[in-house]
Amino acid sequence: MSKRKLSRQQRWRIEKIQAERAERAARKAGQDDEKLAAGEYGAERDGRVIAHFGRTLDVASRAGETPTRCHLRANLEGLVTGDRVIWRAGEDGSGVVVARGERDNVLERPDMRGLLKPVAANIDQILIVFAVEPEPHAGLIDRYLVAAEATGITPVLVLNKTDLLPDEGGELRGLLDRYRGIGYQVVATSTEVDGGLDALYAQLADRTSVFVGQSGVGKSSLIDRLLPDEQLRIGALSEDSRKGRHTTTTAQLYHLPAPDESLASGELIDSPGIREFGLTHLTEREVTEGFIEFAPYLGLCRFRDCRHRQEPGCAIRDAIDEGAIHPERFASYRRIVDSLDSQ
Ligand SMILES: Nc1nc2c(ncn2[C@@H]2O[C@H](COP(=O)(O)OP(=O)(O)OP(=O)(O)O)[C@@H](O)[C@H]2O)c(=O)[nH]1
């Protein structure tokens, strides 16, 4: 937008439009309150936000059911996909959200101005996808793990394209053992072989997951396989939202059908923004705590403000010498902390 000054008349028009908008929103909320009071809405039900579009939301009470387009009571702001809500169905097929439930956790991303904004809530696990190709370097995996740990959501490593693994497993085998040794779950997948997603289905069952990972590792391919029916994906959006201009950017909660009766189904929250989740806005302390195997040694260094560099009596560096902390992980740690310093 050009920086020219607005004329008085233009300013007046903008103010008028804004006032009209605010008035419309207030009137709508007032009508809702009246309808609520008059019992025009059904009983309160638990639900979950499937997608949000500005002032309206899609809400579903049961996994996989067709969502109901709901608006919000005036005092409710900042709901995101995955939020648990209490809502009431109206007679005209729409509904109203009357309260938000407690959040277990929330995934945030910086907006255009660099301010952190919540994009999804109540996620059980962040699936960090990496692949035999493009070859993962441990440093990148560590960055994802640290970012995931900072959200408080459990990270799980997903090694995709196992069909491309050399027979003996190559160097990746050692890398995976390192992460398993620290306590991380590692799931192997391939979209190219029969049964290549079996372990992934088991991991997804009964949980709400998000997929993250660098370009080309196969996130889209995996999600396409998990949601094979295009209709299913589009059908998850109610009629109105398909026309909504936020359709492509808003986070969407999908119900993942179970491949057979032996497995429960899962939920997936996905958006282009979520897939790009990465290391942002972390403090040195968050990075240190993100290396979970350091935990038993933190606070044991001789100096209380030890940064684990040249200081004598450093418990972290002693742990490396004793083989309790992998030197590559420590090298990653240093690289991440140094990158914070230079920001
Ligand atoms: N051999 C093999 N190739 C795969 C597998 N999964 C995905 N690919 C291929 O890897 C390439 C990248 O896959 P995408 O699904 O586009 O990767 P992505 O992570 O979504 O990438 P972005 O959209 O850039 O973030 C495609 O050519 C896929 O066909 C697999 O299990 N084995």
Ligand SMILES: [Zn+2]
């Ligand atoms: Zn130290």
